[in-house]
Amino acid sequence: MWKRLGKWLAVLLLLTTCTMPPVSGIAAQADAALEAEQSGSTVTISGHTGADDPPKVALLVVDAQGQTVYFQDVAGGGASFRIQFQPAETASNGKAVATLYSRTPVSDTFSLKAENGEEKKIGVTLRIEGFDKEEILAKSGWSIKKGSSVYDLLVYAAEENELDVEVSDPDGDGHDLYVKSIAGLAEFDKGPGSGWVYKVNGVGPQAPVDRYVLEDGDDVEWLYTSDYGNTEIGDGSGQDRIAYRVSNKDAVNVEKALNQLTFAEDVETIARIAEDLFFDLAEYSIEKQRGFVADVGLFLQAACERAATFAVPKKESWETTRVIELPGEDAKKLLAAQAEFQEKLQEMLESSTLYKPLLKELKPTLLIGLPSDQETTKYQILVDREAWEAMRQAGARLGIARGNWRTDLLLKQPLTIGADPFQLTVQFYDDQEQTAQVEEIRNGWTGTLQPLTASYRLESSMAGAVAYQINWPLTGVPEEGGWPSLYVRTGGQAGWQAATPLVTIEEEKAKAVVETPGDMVVMSAQASFQDVLDAPAGYAWAREPVQALAAVGVVKGKSPLRFGLTDTVTRQEFAAMLARISEKEAVGEQRDDGAGISRLEIASRLAQAYGGGGSIEPLRFTDLQMIPELDREAVALCTSHGWMLGRADGRFDPQAVITRAEAAAVLYRFWRNVQTQGK
Structure with missing residues (x-):
């Protein structure tokens, strides 16, 4: 506030300042009083301080915009005063407030009109468009004070049309403001990438809203976008605005x-x-x-x-x-x-x-x-x-x-x-094309599929030489029990297929590393295996592995509504599941005899698919003698990485056959580990 005082006092024209100390023998007046008015170009402020006020009492006058237009110390102890001054041309017309900071402050409101009467004005236009092109304020002309910012215009128009405006001021200094809400429509109301942007003469200025000073004839638009970083970049520089968001709200x-x-x-x-x-x-x-x-x-x-x-x-x-x-x-x-x-x-x-x-x-x-x-x-x-x-x-x-x-x-x-x-x-596909793509993906899927991102297409002349680390904004929220899954269509006659890359949801974005380009979209997939949904508490550990691997196309059910949790997994079934994860031809023997696969054979197949690497801890199972020496390294690799676990009694139980639920859990841990390490 005190920085403003120097600026305004430099332009004030003080006409008369009269202070009259109490006349000897006359009691000082107990309570302070103040009266302010303007006649012609002169403002007159008169009154008296309180009897118990200090020797000097501050008198302050601010205009309708909160700017200080006059400041003076007057004599305290009940002294009377009468002050006259002419407001500077830069003062704002409207209601002004004069305040005497006595021990019990007193104020008076009066109408202020700057010298020469007329403010310098400019003419601009303003239009406000909400979500899905809803017209909140039709394009109209406005006469505003020269030197006004885009923010000043918005506030003025909002007051005239009874529209609520909410802004963010991180530093609390009134600068670098961000408009969060207009007419009740706020950022993120229509998705993680939604919010308000502005343009002047069709261009998205690279300046905060309160720092862009308007000129005569400017055309201002406020637009609500559901893809922040897209709508606002119609700027003349041709550059895009890259969006970042902090994780700590206090930062x-x-x-x-x-x-x-x-x-x-x-x-x-x-x-x-x-x-x-x-x-x-x-x-x-x-x-x-x-x-x-x-x-x-x-x-x-x-x-x-x-x-x-x-x-x-x-x-x-x-x-x-x-x-x-x-x-x-x-x-x-x-x-x-x-x-x-x-x-x-x-x-x-x-x-x-x-x-x-x-x-x-x-x-x-x-x-x-x-x-x-x-x-x-x-x-x-x-x-x-x-x-x-x-x-x-x-x-x-x-x-x-x-x-x-x-x-x-x-x-x-x-x-x-x-x-x-x-x-x-x-x-980037339009809404109509994306809707058609989602419907095509849903055909043939028994369960629930909901899009989590928009769909895009990547094509590259260097197929096989590069991988693509995607980082896409969410347009939907994963349903409870749903698993984020990447669906890809590589082109030609090939249809949409669930891809095996691990998709993570972080900070309202879907992230994955993809090696094969094409049409891509992230979906929330939930298989409708009734035996998984109704599984007893003893099989609760199997729900996430089955749902996740079914979503990415690694495991399939015995029927559309039954996974077969307690059924024995066969050699052929396990080989097919592992091949889908490693994206290689199935390894090992693939006899279609319906025989179950042992834990020892599973360890051997996983080690062969992984290809080695990483630290291996020594085996300490109580039945170590039951594991052939040639297979012990494979078992150690699987247990060191956590893909396979020992029995509760300390055995590895190498010759035991496993259920489809157990196979899903082993493959789920293997898949996540391989995806995390980028193998």
Whole structure:
């Protein structure tokens, strides 16, 4: 407040200040009194202080916007005063309040009109569009004070139309505001990627809403999007806004820094944001800072990626298919900028025992932010030999992102890049096509299937050489008992198939590593095996393994409604299940004689499919002599990794045949372990 006083006092014109101490012999007045009015261009404030007031009492006048337009100390102890002044041109017209800060403060409200009467005005238009193009406020013209921001316009229009507006102000300083809700429609109401964005003259400005100052003739739109990071990027720069979200709701400093990265365009700016963040965090105790470590790690990775984000050249017109080329020279510059920023981080965190270890976890990444437009649904990304070589030397991966959607390319083997550039095609389907795809997937599935993400298509000219780490925003919530499963359609006449990659749900996103590109969607799948759903408490351990492996197509039921928990699993059944996990031809003997498979044979098959690796603990089973020496290494591998367990009495029981429920549990543990290790 006191910083404002100096600014306003410099422009005030004080006409008369009269203070009259109490006349000797006349008692001072007990209670303070105040009266304020404006006549013409002059404001007159008169009254007296209280008898028990200190020698000096503050008198303050604020305008309708809360700005200080006058400040003066008047004599206390019951003295009378009469003050006159002319308000500055910059004062806001409307109701003003004069307050005398006596021991019992008194105030008076009056109508204030700045000198010269008329404020300088500009004309703008405003339109507010809600979810699914609902018209909340039709496009209309507004006359506002020159120097007003987009936020000022929104608040003014909302008051005039009785619309509620809710904003977030992390620092509590009235700056860098974020609009959370308009007319009762709030962020996340329509999904994890939904929220409000604004455009000025058709462009999504790279500035907080309260810092964008409007000019005469500007056309302002507020739009509610269900795919945050998509609708708002119709900006003239052609760059996309990559969305990040903190896990700790108290990490407001980190969240603010992540938002600021969106507007950073060079290494110096990114470094300054990082410095400001660590300066702010230093005000907290070490114990509290420990709760922010994960989110600080997110910020550091995001900041490094921002330093190496490819700015897609601006395009005046948009097509259904957009071709994006990444030249080698640009890749080198971006990776050099990333390395420069990492050096700055090293210096910045040299003495930090809490945050310095996070630098070792940073993954060099060259990121392409896909520009978004209502008309563009397909992107062809071309990366030449020189760019790939630059990434290889930097040990960097290639990330493709659009808002909350992201896919990273992970090298599986050294690349042999020819003269032709590597091509990756990304396609985003419309609602009608996605609905048709979901219905096609549901055909032939006995149980419940619900989409968890939108469907996309990835095509690559380097099939087999790269894997795709998907990171897609959720559009649905997994049902109780449902298992997240990736469905893939590779093209041609092949239909949709459940894929075996492990899908995890984290921070409102579906994550998986996929090796075969094509059409993809994540579904929540729940098989309708009645014997599993009605299984007694003694078989509760089998529900998750059966549901998970059925969802990804590894296990099948004896019939659409029966899994056969207590049935003996045959050699052929187990070989087929294992082959679906390892995506290899079934290994070992496949006699179709209906005979059960022993625990010893299962250990041998799992070890053969795994291929070795990892530490092995010595066997300590009481029936060790029953395990042939040639098979003991396989058994040790299985028990060391936790795929198979011993009996409660300490035996391994190598010759016992197992049930389909036990086989599902063993394969489930094997599958998760293999997927986690990337085998």
